[in-house]
Amino acid sequence: MIFAIAARDEIWSGGRRLESRLMHGIARQDGDTIIATDDADESLLAACEDAMAPARARAQSIGARVRVVVRATPEGVETTFTVRLGGVSIVSTPEHVEADIDLLRRVLGQRSTVNGELPLVWHHGSAAVLLHEAIGHAAEHHAPPVAWPEWLRVDAPLAPRRASFSDVPLPRMTHLLARQVNAPFELPEERVDVHLIAGGGYDPVTDMVTVHVAIPRFTIRASRADIARSLRGATGDPLRYPGVICSREGQELHVPSAAPLMVTGPL
Amino acid sequence: MRYRKWGRTVRYENGVVVRVEEAGEAFEEGEELRAQPLRGERRALPQVEAPTPPAGDFERVVMTEGVSIHEYGGIVWSEHARRMHLSVARAPHRMLIDQADFGLDAALLALFARIEGRREPPPRLTLAPRVAAAVLPSLIGRIELAQRAGATPDGKGKPVESCPVGAGEPPNWYRPSYRVRPVRAWFNLLALPFGRLDDAAPRAVARLGGGDVLCIDGGSVFAAPLNVGRVLAAGGAEEWFPFGAGAWGCDMLLESAR
Numbered sequence: 001m002i003f004a005i006a007a008r009d010e011i012w013s014g015g016r017r018l019e020s021r022l023m024h025g026i027a028r029q030d031g032d033t034i035i036a037t038d039d040a041d042e043s044l045l046a047a048c049e050d051a052m053a054p055a056r057a058r059a060q061s062i063g064a065r066v067r068v069v070v071r072a073t074p075e076g077v078e079t080t081f082t083v084r085l086g087g088v089s090i091v092s093t094p095e096h097v098e099a100d101i102d103l104l105r106r107v108l109g110q111r112s113t114v115n116g117e118l119p120l121v122w123h124h125g126s127a128a129v130l131l132h133e134a135i136g137h138a139a140e141h142h143a144p145p146v147a148w149p150e151w152l153r154v155d156a157p158l159a160p161r162r163a164s165f166s167d168v169p170l171p172r173m174t175h176l177l178a179r180q181v182n183a184p185f186e187l188p189e190e191r192v193d194v195h196l197i198a199g200g201g202y203d204p205v206t207d208m209v210t211v212h213v214a215i216p217r218f219t220i221r222a223s224r225a226d227i228a229r230s231l232r233g234a235t236g237d238p239l240r241y242p243g244v245i246c247s248r249e250g251q252e253l254h255v256p257s258a259a260p261l262m263v264t265g266p267l
Numbered sequence: 268m269r270y271r272k273w274g275r276t277v278r279y280e281n282g283v284v285v286r287v288e289e290a291g292e293a294f295e296e297g298e299e300l301r302a303q304p305l306r307g308e309r310r311a312l313p314q315v316e317a318p319t320p321p322a323g324d325f326e327r328v329v330m331t332e333g334v335s336i337h338e339y340g341g342i343v344w345s346e347h348a349r350r351m352h353l354s355v356a357r358a359p360h361r362m363l364i365d366q367a368d369f370g371l372d373a374a375l376l377a378l379f380a381r382i383e384g385r386r387e388p389p390p391r392l393t394l395a396p397r398v399a400a401a402v403l404p405s406l407i408g409r410i411e412l413a414q415r416a417g418a419t420p421d422g423k424g425k426p427v428e429s430c431p432v433g434a435g436e437p438p439n440w441y442r443p444s445y446r447v448r449p450v451r452a453w454f455n456l457l458a459l460p461f462g463r464l465d466d467a468a469p470r471a472v473a474r475l476g477g478g479d480v481l482c483i484d485g486g487s488v489f490a491a492p493l494n495v496g497r498v499l500a501a502g503g504a505e506e507w508f509p510f511g512a513g514a515w516g517c518d519m520l521l522e523s524a525r
Contacts, residue, residue, distance in 0.1 A: 016299075032283050033283070
């Protein structure tokens with residue numbers, strides 16, 4: 001089995017480039033042994049640099065701290081922008097970056113209340129992050145089943161993925177798409193509105209999920225069973241969430257994620 | 268100024284052996300860092316054997332042995348390093364072991380298997396070297412620390428010399444990879460011995476997940492949060508651990524913060 005990659009990773013701030021890293025390599029796997037070298041696959045390298053040129057111009061024009069990463073593998077070329085404003089980040093792609101930065105600017109002005117006794121309303125597809133941890137990562141670790149509501153459908157396929165030629169491929173989510181089918185929905189009058197997530201994690205030893213909410217700022221720590229029980233309802237089609245860079249064993253990968261507007265009980 | 272590195276590593280990671288050969292260069296021009304693979308020029312590097320994984324039931328085993336040649340400003344040096352990271356799970360606890368050799372402390376595994384639960388931190392606690400080394404960077408400015416001379420230069424080719432750790436910035440640069448911007452850091456941190464250790468105090472022998480430590484008190488083995496309060500005594504440096512740019516572990520007696 002052969003894996004090849006060329007990737008460029010740049011950090012821009014206020015139109016100035018602070019860091020630029022090129023990485024390329026080829027890994028050949030035979031059973032439980034991987035031989036990895038930094039040899040270049042010239043076609044992937046060219047594809048990577050071709051995609052980076054417009055992405056770089058875009059990053060330079062954004063008046064914020066921006067990390068732009070282009071990864072070219074035989075499966076295709078992926079470009080992601082991580083834009084940080086006001087201490088909060090979104091992760092986007094070239095076709096959505098304008099809209100996602102607008103969203104970030106808009107929600108930075110939100111001053112929602114944090115109250116651990118109120119239900120949570122998960123906007124902008126942010127429930128995808130909760131389910132990414134509670135369903136996606138749990139599946140990666142073969143966690144025992146939990147009773148999720150019948151109206152919830154989650155598509156989070158696993159495939160061997162790796163960040164770099166020198167990494168061991170791990171079963172990782174390729175994407176997470178949550179949908180609702182005839183879910184109940186009632187928008188609570190008193191609620192906490194969740195807009196953007198800073199990060200999260202799933203611990204297979206304790207079966208606990210942690211989600212650090214960025215706007216408004218608070219942290220959820222709950223078992224998967226408690227999260228499943230907390231799901232009250234959802235409405236509409238899945239909303240693309242701007243940003244899941246997933247890190248496991250130090251390997252950072254982009255996981256496109258979407259979920260409908262969702263309501264949970266207090267968490 | 269250009270930094271160049273040629274490296275060969277063999278890593279055992281959860282059942283897979285990864286042999287990596289790569290070379291790279293980095294430039295710092297003004298405030299910009301640029302890093303890229305070094306194409307064409309190869310250096311002869313010693314062969315490295317694959318590590319033999321320890322027997323046992325581990326959540327995670329990562330063992331790395333690597334050799335490298337570095338070049339910066341006309342200075343050339345080489346390094347040979349071993350690192351082992353073990354994670355041992357016993358729900359809801361997880362023991363974390365990070366060290367610079369492949370020797371497995373079977374007694375530590377046996378102790379962890381006896382863990383009885385989680386308690387409040389003892390008022391006074393002796394940290395074993397592998398725990399004390401991990402907290403040393405957080406003690407800068409609180410107790411007397413020093414940088415101990417190293418056998419190889421820092422990330423910019425400058426010798427790592429023994430000196431006290433003061434309020435100013437460290438004299439050396441830490442560059443864990445050619446892809447990472449070097450930062451000033453204290454190398455081979457150690458606590459200068461002081462005070463009187465107490466053999467009767469409960470002993471924290473390993474780090475656990477979530478900021479806890481594995482403690483022994485008489486015949487009891489339990490988890491407790493590590494809340495570092497006043498440091499009462501430090502013994503002599505015993506073992507080097509790969510935390511940041513390196514830290515020497517020692518026995519350290521402290522009070523738990525309330």
